[in-house]
Amino acid sequence: MTQWKNFTKGFLRENPVFILLLGMCPTLGVTTSAINGLGMGLATTFVLVMANLVISLVKDIIPNKVRIPCFIVIIAAFVTIVDLVMAAYFQALHEQLGIFIPLIVVNCIVLARAEAFASKNTVLTSIIDGVGMGLGFSFALTILGGLREILGSGAIFGHKFIAGDGILIFVLAPGAFIALAYLIAIVNKINKSSI
């Protein structure tokens, strides 16, 4: 597999949200607007890349039996860094995302890439995989957030372009499930027709 393919697989073919269905909690929880989705996606991307980098570096030192706890500690360390940096520099966003920032640590996508990819591949390939998967995740979250924002409040990235209230349900909890259901159906359709 070429590096380019390795990079682009996260967008549609192996998109973490639409195809692999990993990391559903933040996907549904924070995507009330496009900017929240993007912020969460980028935070997760950072953790993914750094965790992949470190794990692929130390994979030969870690005994096989205790590898999962080791991975979790490495991931948790980077999540703490993201949490503190965001609290210091992006306070508004940090408050919006709230509990979902520390919860990146139990986001299955990070551990899944560590276990399935970084523990078996070289440093460079693992970093590229982390960037690709992270951007694919951000892409999915931004689309879902954008869709919910447009339908729910008639705005995109905070710029209102439809006067009045939107379809309120889409910014509330049920809207997350419904919007994601249709998005997955559409992505399935696209993937099927491209094969």
Place this chain on the structure above:
Amino acid sequence: MEYFTIVISAIFVNNIVLAQFLGICPFLGVSSKVETAIGMSAAVVFVMTLATIVTYLIQNYILIPLNIGFMQTVTYILVIASLVQMVEIILKKVSPALYQALGVFLPLITTNCAILGVAILVIQKNFNLLQSVVFAVANAVGFALALIIFSGIREHLDLVDVPEGMKGVPVALLTAGLLSLAFMGFAGLVK
């Protein structure tokens, strides 16, 4: 009265799965049969209560006195992971019957973000120990309620003629959306 409010709020109004989006992975993953849903729910009730008590004590008697609050995420996840492992070993020895029932679900619980989520929420809300326990139990019951109702619906979904593109995950998510809509009817029940 205060505890009553916590319970009603956690189970119905701010249901952990349908309103707060914690624990979605097991919610979608083990909900295809009612039996497995009940097993998972029982395991969650057990571990969530235990984990909340332990992390609460660690937060207040170790992390805060030592002034290392920033270690919260790392400590909690390690505590929860080892707690789950310990519960598994103890159950195997003490109650093989219970172990048989919960066994397969226990390892899955480590990555259930509802457990870590509730442990962190309790600290954020400044609850005391008793309130924390009540909150944890109520949230676990809320999780169980949502999971069992959802799995009941999904069993029937198998028999229904669903459009080709919506089969599988999309229709399950749509069902969850409608369920969440139904739970929104409880909004305003408590302040």
